[in-house]
Amino acid sequence: MSSVSYAAATPASAPVRRQPVYFISHGSPMLALQDSEARRFLQDLGRDIRAAGAPRAILVLSAHWETAAPTASLAQQPETIHDFGGFPRALFEMQYPAPGAPEVARAALAALATTGITVMAGETRGLDHGAWVPLILMFPEADIPVAQLSIQPHLGPAHHRRLGEALxxxxxxxxxxxxxxxxxxxxxxxxxxxxxxxxxWAAAFQSWIHDKVSGADIAALDDYRARAPFARQNHPRDEHLLPLFAAVGAATPGQPGRRLHDSVQLGALAMDAYRFD
Structure with missing residues (x-):
């Protein structure tokens, strides 16, 4: 895969640093407004990432963009999509004006196609709340270019792991x-x-996922709906867990994930976050 150039986040002379992979639980859109352990964690995480060497761009796989085949946003200046209802007006007034990263989007689609994954043409789509809510906490300066990639819930965990491997x-x-x-x-x-x-039932599922991710048990994770306790009770549809499998795939082969955060909101909304190196 050919190299790509990036617009803004770091000086052109700065060395390229290999970036990690993160799985983030974005929870309710109110995460952007209300104080919580998860909100403070994301704020601290963003500062830690920047201190270690800011990424040149960010590629987000969000549970809130579903397509028949992978596609990516080619927007030069992605709009902030308020894809929810019934929340305070202040949430709808929030904007995340980060520049787009269309060259990263194209590189992602090319990488997928090279491995035989069928892709769709890119779209000029904005950032949904699965992308901008955590990013506004992690990188409030909105100075790092962002591209977004869709998920395919009908294709399941193994497909998303292969997608991550290609990326x-x-x-x-x-x-x-x-x-x-x-x-x-x-x-x-x-x-x-x-x-x-x-x-x-939420705590049991949370513990099982932690055990399998920290043990790099790919076979068990791919088959989580049959093996994990209360899998269907925690995920009536699995679109919100599928990004985790992409993160597992994008990790260095054989390297387990490390849990960075594990709070729970509203009795059963686990806000766990993992880093993969």
Whole structure:
């Protein structure tokens, strides 16, 4: 795969640093407004990433962009998509004016096609809340170019792991891969009035995923809907967990993921985050 150039984040003379991969649980859009352990974690994570050497660009795989085959946003200046309803006006007024990274989008599609994955033509799409909500906390300066890649829920975990494997070389070109979903995502069973208790079925699933990711147990993860405890109760649809498999695939082969954060909101919304090197 040919190298790509980036517009803004670091000086042209700066050395290219291999970037890690992150799986982030983005939770409710209110994460952008309300104080929480997860919000503070993302703010600290962004500062840590920048201190270690800011990425030249970010490629986000968000659970909120579903397509029949992988496609990527070619937008030069992605709009901030407020793809939700029923929240305070202040949330709809928030903007994340980061520059786009169409060259990264094209490189991602080319990398996928090279490995035999069928792709769709790029679109000039903005950033949905699975992308901009964590990014506005991590990189509030909005100075790092961002491209977004879609997911394919009908194709399952193994497809998304292969997708991540194909994207792995982008890391050596200074691209940070951020897979944004939710470790658990059963909105009907959340306790909206607030609770400090974690539902046992959510805690069991959270623990199982941690065990398999930290042990790099790819076979078990690919088959999580059959093997994980309460898999369907935690994910009636698995679109919010599929970004995790892309992160696993983009990791250095054989390297386990390291859990960086594991708080739970609303009784059953696990906000776990993992780093893959």
């Amino acid at each position: 792995r070389p982008l890391r050596d070109q200074g691209v940070l891969i951020m897979a944004s979903g939710s470790l658990t995502h059963n909105l009907r069973n959340l306790v909206w009035e607030g609770t400090d208790e974690v539902a046992p």
